[in-house]
Amino acid sequence: MLTAFFWLLALFMAVLTLSVRPMGAWLAPLASGQVPARLAEFDRALLRLMGVRDTAMDWREYARAVLLFSLLGALLLYVLQRVQGWLPLNPGQRGAVTADSAFNTAVSFVSNTNWQGYAGEASMSHLTQMLGLTVQNFLSAATGIAVACVLMRGFARRETSNLGNFWADLTRISVYLLAPLSLLLALVLASQGVVQSWAATLPVATLAGGEQTLTLGPVASQEAIKLLGTNGGGFFNANSAHPFENPNELSNFLQMLAIFLIPAGLCHAFGRVVGDRRQGWALYGAMALLFVLAASALALAEAQGNPLLNALSADASVGSLEGKELRFGAAGSSLFAAVTTAASCGAVNAMHDSLTPLGGMLAMWLMQLGEVVFGGVGSGLYGMLVFAVLAVFVAGLMVGRTPEYLGKKIEAFEMKMVALVILLSPALVLLGSALAVVSQAGLAGLANGGAHGFSEVLYAFSSAANNNGSAFAGLSANTPFYNGLLGAAMWLGRFGVIVPVLALAGALAAKKTLPPSAGAMPTHGGLFIGLLSGAVLMVGALTYLPALALGPMAEHLALWAGR
Structure with a gap:
C-alpha cells in the first residue's frame, strides 16, 4: 500500500508542478486587473452587457461589494430551495427544503464551504442543483480568487487606494478562467463515465434478476466546478466515492489535480504580479x-x-x-x-x-x-x-x-x-x-x-x-x-x-x-x-x-x- 501511495504521490506532485507555470501565466493578467490586448474589445462588450463600470474601488468599497453580493446570493439560494417544489426541472417532485437546512446550505455554498447535511439526489431538484448550487460554485470561487488578486495588488502597487473593481474582477474570473476550465473538465469527466443527463432515474436489470432504479442528473457539469472551485458539494450523497461522480482511477487522479490546479497556479501568478517569480515559487515550495x-x-x-x-x-x-x-x-x-x-x-x-x-x-x-x-x-x-x-x-x-x-x-x-x-x-x-x-x-x-x-x-x-x-x-x-x-x-x-x-x-x-x-x-x-x-x-x-x-x-x- 505504501509503495503504491508514494508512487502516486510522486506522479501527482510532478504533474502539479508542471502545471504551475502555465496556470500562473493564465492567472497573472486577471490578478493584475489587466486584459490581454486581443481580448480588450470583447472585454468592453462583456462589461457593458453585464452593466459593470470598471471604476476604481478602495478596500472599503471592495469589501462592501463582496458582502452585499454574498448576502444577496445567500438569500436567493435560500428562497430557491424553499420553493423548488413549485418550479420546473423537478423530475423527482422534491418538496421544499426545511428552513434551517435551506439556511445552512445557502450559507455553505455562498461561503465556498459546500457543507451538506442532506442527500443531494434525494433533496434537491435539478433546477436547484444547476441554478442554485452550481452557480454559487462559480461565484463563490470567483469571489475568493478576486480577494487574492486584491492582496497581490496591495503588495505590487504603491501609494494608491485603487485596488480594482469587484464586479469587473468577478466577471472576468468567471468568464475567462472558471467557465472554460470547467467546460473542458466536464467533457473529460463525461468521457470517463461521469453522468450528464436530464433524466431523473434509469431502471436497470440486476444480476439477481430483479430491477434497480439508478438516480441520474446533470452531474459532470457540477462535478467540474465543484473541484476546480474547491467547493466540494457532491451531486450524490456519497460524493466522489459514487461511481457516477468518480468512476475510475484516471478520473480520481484528475479530480485531485483539479482541486490543486488553481491554488498552485496562483502562487506563480503572485510572483509575476510583484515582479519577482522567485517569491511565488517560495510560497509554492x-x-x-x-x-x-x-x-x-x-x-x-x-x-x-x-x-x-x-x-x-x-x-x-x-x-x-x-x-x-x-x-x-x-x-x-x-x-x-x-x-x-x-x-x-x-x-x-x-x-x-x-x-x-x-x-x-x-x-x-x-x-x-x-x-x-x-x-x-x-x-x-x-x-x-x-x-x-x-x-x-x-x-x-x-x-x-x-x-x-x-x-x-x-x-x-x-x-x-x-x-x-x-x-x-x-x-x-x-x-x-x-x-x-x-x-x-x-x-x-x-x-x-x-x-x-x-x-x-x-x-x-x-x-x-x-x-x-x-x-x-x-x-x-x-x-x-x-x-x-x-x-x-x-x-x-x-x-x-x-x-x-x-x-x-x-x-x-x-x-x-x-x-x-x-x-x-x-x-x-x-x-x-x-x-x-x-x-x-x-x-x-x-x-x-x-x-x-x-x-x-x-x-x-x-x-x-x-x-
Missing part, C-alpha cells in the same frame, strides 16, 4: 513541503490498518480499507483525503469517519492550519500570504529590525489584521465545539461517545470555520442546532477573514515600496520557506494540540491498547 509531509503521515497511519482487524488475520499489507472504495484502495483514498482537506474542498472519495484515528487527525489538522496548504481558490494564497507577513514580523523581532515583506514595512495596523485572520478561525472551531459538547442538542447528534464522538464534533467545526465542507459522517448535523451554529461558523469563517484581508491589502497599497537593502531578509530562498512553514505549523500546533489530544490522539491510544 512551502505549500508543497507541508502537503507532502502531511499526506505521507496520513498514508502511514492508514497503512497500519486497524489492530482489532489485524488480530483477526486481516491482510494488513493493503492498509485500512474500512469506508474506502476498492477501486481506489487505501493509497488513492489517503491521497484524496489529504488533497481535499489541504484545499478548502469538501469532496471525498472515502468516508473520513472511517479513517484511522491518526489519519482522521491529520485530515482534520490540515483544515485547522487555516486551509493554507494550497487551500481554496484564492483563500489558500491570501491565507499563506498572511502567514508570510507573520513570519517576517517574527524574524524582524529576532534581529531587531522593522519587518518588511516585498519592500512594504509591516507595522501595527498590518499586524492587527494578521492577528484577526489567524485567530478568528480557531476561536470559531474551539468555541463552537465546546458549545456542542455541553448542550443537549449538540450531544443528540452524536452516533458515538467518548473520544471519537468528540472528534466528530471537532471535525465538523474545523470543516465549517475553515470553509472545507467534508465531515465525519457519524455526526447527525441536519438539525436546527447544528444547521444554525455551523452556518454561523461558515459565514464568519469566510467573511470575517475576507474583510481584514482586504483591509491589509488597502494598507499595503497605500505604502511606499522600499528598495532592497543589505539588511533585508530574502524571502525567496530555503531559509524563508522553512520559516514560513514553521510559522504555519507553530500556530496550528499551539492552537489545537489540547483539543486533538482529547479526540483522535486519545482514540488512537485506546485502540492500540485494545480497549
Whole structure:
C-alpha cells in the first residue's frame, strides 16, 4: 500500500508542478486587473452587457461589494430551495427544503464551504442543483480568487487606494478562467463515465434478476466546478466515492489535480504580479513541503490498518480499507483525503469517519492550519500570504529590525489584521465545539461517545470555520442546532477573514515600496520557506494540540491498547 501511495504521490506532485507555470501565466493578467490586448474589445462588450463600470474601488468599497453580493446570493439560494417544489426541472417532485437546512446550505455554498447535511439526489431538484448550487460554485470561487488578486495588488502597487473593481474582477474570473476550465473538465469527466443527463432515474436489470432504479442528473457539469472551485458539494450523497461522480482511477487522479490546479497556479501568478517569480515559487515550495509531509503521515497511519482487524488475520499489507472504495484502495483514498482537506474542498472519495484515528487527525489538522496548504481558490494564497507577513514580523523581532515583506514595512495596523485572520478561525472551531459538547442538542447528534464522538464534533467545526465542507459522517448535523451554529461558523469563517484581508491589502497599497537593502531578509530562498512553514505549523500546533489530544490522539491510544 505504501509503495503504491508514494508512487502516486510522486506522479501527482510532478504533474502539479508542471502545471504551475502555465496556470500562473493564465492567472497573472486577471490578478493584475489587466486584459490581454486581443481580448480588450470583447472585454468592453462583456462589461457593458453585464452593466459593470470598471471604476476604481478602495478596500472599503471592495469589501462592501463582496458582502452585499454574498448576502444577496445567500438569500436567493435560500428562497430557491424553499420553493423548488413549485418550479420546473423537478423530475423527482422534491418538496421544499426545511428552513434551517435551506439556511445552512445557502450559507455553505455562498461561503465556498459546500457543507451538506442532506442527500443531494434525494433533496434537491435539478433546477436547484444547476441554478442554485452550481452557480454559487462559480461565484463563490470567483469571489475568493478576486480577494487574492486584491492582496497581490496591495503588495505590487504603491501609494494608491485603487485596488480594482469587484464586479469587473468577478466577471472576468468567471468568464475567462472558471467557465472554460470547467467546460473542458466536464467533457473529460463525461468521457470517463461521469453522468450528464436530464433524466431523473434509469431502471436497470440486476444480476439477481430483479430491477434497480439508478438516480441520474446533470452531474459532470457540477462535478467540474465543484473541484476546480474547491467547493466540494457532491451531486450524490456519497460524493466522489459514487461511481457516477468518480468512476475510475484516471478520473480520481484528475479530480485531485483539479482541486490543486488553481491554488498552485496562483502562487506563480503572485510572483509575476510583484515582479519577482522567485517569491511565488517560495510560497509554492512551502505549500508543497507541508502537503507532502502531511499526506505521507496520513498514508502511514492508514497503512497500519486497524489492530482489532489485524488480530483477526486481516491482510494488513493493503492498509485500512474500512469506508474506502476498492477501486481506489487505501493509497488513492489517503491521497484524496489529504488533497481535499489541504484545499478548502469538501469532496471525498472515502468516508473520513472511517479513517484511522491518526489519519482522521491529520485530515482534520490540515483544515485547522487555516486551509493554507494550497487551500481554496484564492483563500489558500491570501491565507499563506498572511502567514508570510507573520513570519517576517517574527524574524524582524529576532534581529531587531522593522519587518518588511516585498519592500512594504509591516507595522501595527498590518499586524492587527494578521492577528484577526489567524485567530478568528480557531476561536470559531474551539468555541463552537465546546458549545456542542455541553448542550443537549449538540450531544443528540452524536452516533458515538467518548473520544471519537468528540472528534466528530471537532471535525465538523474545523470543516465549517475553515470553509472545507467534508465531515465525519457519524455526526447527525441536519438539525436546527447544528444547521444554525455551523452556518454561523461558515459565514464568519469566510467573511470575517475576507474583510481584514482586504483591509491589509488597502494598507499595503497605500505604502511606499522600499528598495532592497543589505539588511533585508530574502524571502525567496530555503531559509524563508522553512520559516514560513514553521510559522504555519507553530500556530496550528499551539492552537489545537489540547483539543486533538482529547479526540483522535486519545482514540488512537485506546485502540492500540485494545480497549
